[in-house]
Amino acid sequence: MKDFALLFAALDETNKTNEKVSILRDYFTNVSDSEKIHTLALFTGRKPKRQINSTLVKQWAMEMANIPQWLFEESYQVVGDLGETIALLLPESKGRHEKDLAEWIAEINSLGSLTEEERKTWLLDSWSSMTQQERFVFNKILTGSFRIGVSQSLIVKALSEISGLQASTITHRIMGNWNPDTFSFYDLIQEQDASDDLSRPYPFCLAYAIQETSDKQKTAEEIEADLGDPGEWQAEWKWDGIRAQAIHRQGKIFIWSRGEELATDKFPELHPFLYDLPAGTVLDGEAICFVDGHPMPFNVLQTRIGRKNLSKKILAESPMAFIAYDCLEFAGDDIRSMPLAHRRSVLERLHILTEHKDIFRISPVVNFSNWKDLYDLRLKSRDNYAEGFMLKRLNSVYQTGRKRGDWWKWKVDPLSVDAVMIYAQKGHGRRADLYTDYTFAVWDGDKLVPFAKAYSGLTDKEIKQVDYFIKRNTLEKFGPVRTVKPELVFEIGFEGINKSSRHKSGVALRFPRILRWRQDKKIEEADSIEVLKSMLGD
Amino acid sequence: MARPLLQFNENGIYCAAGDFYIDPWRPVDDAVLTHAHSDHARWGSKRYLAHDLSREVLKYRLGDITLETMGYGETLYKNGVKISFHPAGHVIGSAQVRVEHKGNVWVVSGDYKLEDDGVCTPFEPVKCNTFISECTFGMPVYKWKSPKEIHDEINNWWRKNKEEGKNSVIAGYSLGKAQRILQHLDLSIGKIFLHGVIANTNEALARNGITLQETTRITSETSKEEIKGAMIICPPSALGSPWMRKFQPYSFGYCSGWMSLRGAKRRMAADRGFVLSDHADWDGLIQAIDATDCDCVCLTHGYTASFTRYLNEIGFDAHEAHTYYGGDEASEEDHLTTDIVNSEGDVITDKQVSDAQEEEEL
Ligand SMILES: [Zn+2]
């Protein structure tokens, strides 16, 4: 556990990619195989089940730290993370322990059979034996909130350097249904893929967005300059559903969403067509709600996804279909290295044979002879229930992850939202006394969630006005940050948007900036988080 | 009821009986200063009284001012009110101001810390009836490790950077933190360079008779070659400025109490955060307040509301001085220089940062 806590701290202390990889490599070279696989499980989101609810963890921490509940809550407000708050509040420990990560996780997993009193004793003893650094990661694991600021690709890179295996092989092997009890480090790095895990999906090939801003859309000429001969490209509509891989192997079916979540049960309507596919088939496509022969907006799907139980009503209101656009495995063979044109013909053949054409749909290829036609057609995307085009190079293989060049998404909407300013920080140098760095929020139900920080885009005069407002409308201060009365609305533009588990909003923007101050808008008119999420694509 | 000896008004902490202010934020006739940090020592008053060791720094910062100084334990009377200075342990020349009138004793802490930092005179508790205390870090999540541990971390970090062919750039406020960092650096590792603002401050301290470890000032003539593997001490405002380019490749460390929170560390985008503070931590504040045997304590800057509530719960008669300020902007100075970071938490380096004026808020 000491090693693991040190690893976490070391990763925390650098934001340089190559340093992170080298820290990971050193760690993986030095710890036992069981620790390696447990670390990998944690890093890929395979957390142990939560055995003690956080209310009890909090309560016992308050007792041990000897502070009242309100002060605990305020401390939590200041720190912003429960595991960290507790680690900071507990009295310095006197004891020690020799358990490694695997042993701690085994203990956590065995808590199920203990009484509440026994759990409490176990937890207080555990805390008493740990350093502050260990307590922090331990709390994160215990409360099921362990997250790490390292992308999977870096972990894969480190493992690939240690094992000599291809990064794509490792990426594939760490996907799917495994846990540290069923999968060993040896399984991961063995030469031959003797894996018999039927459920294992392939890493998704991801597209880059054609870089556009709301101020400037790419012209047909610019697209032509970037992408070249239209004859080398396949265009499809870009659907606003959930990216999914549908698998049928040896009579068993699996549906994986892009977040590496097994979503088979979420989409019962898709099961019959999957069972009817020839065994050894893996399709890539979009799970999407389909009514009267056309796709429904994303929010219909989203309401459905949010439900624990799929009632008859839900199934009737938001029936699912699967729009396939690629075939990754056929007759049990991995065909990802075949060109797209070939994979497409395999897909079309499968589609001809299916009896479930209303459910198993195929993303039609949009014919075009020049970029100008496609450009004009793209503006009618919404009429086609799509959000733009996917452009794929006909001779491209199915890549692992996001690789620039072969797959592009070309969306119709400029990227911008109306948002409310909620925090402010002072600027620097010339503007040291002015509040110039703002944090913006959008609505999530009746709450405002922060999603972006931006500081450029206003005129000096506007900055002074905003500064004046901030200084008179400060609600509270945390260190250098002021919470400001939500009142001012700004239009925020950005170059791209990604999912992010690190941010409260669940999204991270690329290059956000202020387009203009919307003095004409009230905060009620600001956008909601759904609007941002709908821009995520994929 | 008699008028309190000290009151908060729109200009600062006012002693009506003696007709003087302590740390006024607006120009007044008579200002008594706890220390030379810019949020406590402001320009424009007619006459100043401060500790002997603040003299040169105050003159460097405020220019030609009318300044009288005295040492710890010495006394002076203003209109019958007895004034004396007592070590606050915050920075060189920092003092708690004790005022006594008709048997009533008030102490204004200024900023303080309890640990001996090896540079300034360590904090001494002063018995009083009413204590006006800061509480910058008045939340229980703030608990400092021993300074020795932190200084070892800094030296180890420097050594490692040097081995990896990197320079070390460390940020701390130019009065206090900079000297504290400097005095505990291991000169056997390499040379130490200073940002101009810190070099100026050190020269002012030297005129006051303070000797510090050997350093070199960074100038436009300083070559990349001489700073190889060196430690460069700069104020936080230098962070992200073009001035830093010369030091590439470097690792950047930030010294502050705020660094104990991961979130703050991320916001500062430092490669390394060192939890080194010149303010008292949670336990330190309670211990210091308790040691004054005061009947009543007033809390200023920091987590005043929470800390006041807690003190009342554990039996003190505590008040938030905050309410007396009436929303005055000057009193709301934050205690951390903010930096320009993008949404990824990376510091923006292409913004013009004026080196003429140091942004200092401690
Ligand atoms: Zn202060």
Ligand SMILES: [Zn+2]
């Ligand atoms: Zn200070």
